[in-house]
Amino acid sequence: MKSIIVTGASSGIGRVTAEYFLGQGWRVGLIARRAHLLAQIDHENVIALPCDVTDEAAVDAAFAQFGHLDAYSGASGHSFRQHPATDSGVSGHL
Numbered sequence: 179m180k181s182i183i184v185t186g187a188s189s190g191i192g193r194v195t196a197e198y199f200l201g202q203g204w205r206v207g208l209i210a211r212r213a214h215l216l217a218q219i220d221h222e223n224v225i226a227l228p229c230d231v232t233d234e235a236a237v238d239a240a241f242a243q244f245g246h247l248d249a250y251s252g253a254s255g256h257s258f259r260q261h262p263a264t265d266s267g268v269s270g271h272l
């Protein structure tokens with residue numbers, strides 16, 4: 179089974195991306211801050227890894243918990259009119 183971590187998985191593009199890969203039979207790690215929204219994605223192949231992508235230690239722990247990774251999708255951020263989240267903690271895992 180292939181594995182992917184999706185950031186921004188609690189809403190918008192990230193959530194749609196996570197649900198797409200689940201539908202394709204992938205194991206999916208969900209990252210966003212709002213754990214209660216990640217918990218709504220109820221699937222046997224989901225691992226919710228709630229954290230803030232600007233917190234490098236928390237991101238390190240999330241990736242370590244998830245284990246093997248085949249792909250990564252980064253969709254954490256804000257609307258075009260706001261500053262994007264700096265997911266510096268993620269880049270070290272790619």
Ligand SMILES: NC(=O)c1ccc[n+]([C@@H]2O[C@H](COP(=O)([O-])OP(=O)(O)OC[C@H]3O[C@@H](n4cnc5c(N)ncnc54)[C@H](OP(=O)(O)O)[C@@H]3O)[C@@H](O)[C@H]2O)c1
Pocket residue numbers: 185186187188189190191192209210211212213215229230231232253254255256257258262263
């Ligand atoms: N919508 C579009 O048409 C479009 C097109 C091109 C590019 N984009 C870009 O794609 C990104 C996502 O857009 P969207 O429309 O899907 O926005 P959205 O619905 O507001 O989703 C943003 C996601 O990012 C997460 N997030 C934000 N800050 C975070 C942080 N510090 N740590 C962890 N997760 C964080 C949010 O989860 P929590 O709040 O739970 O943490 C949420 O899941 C944005 O950067 C946007 O500019 C959007």
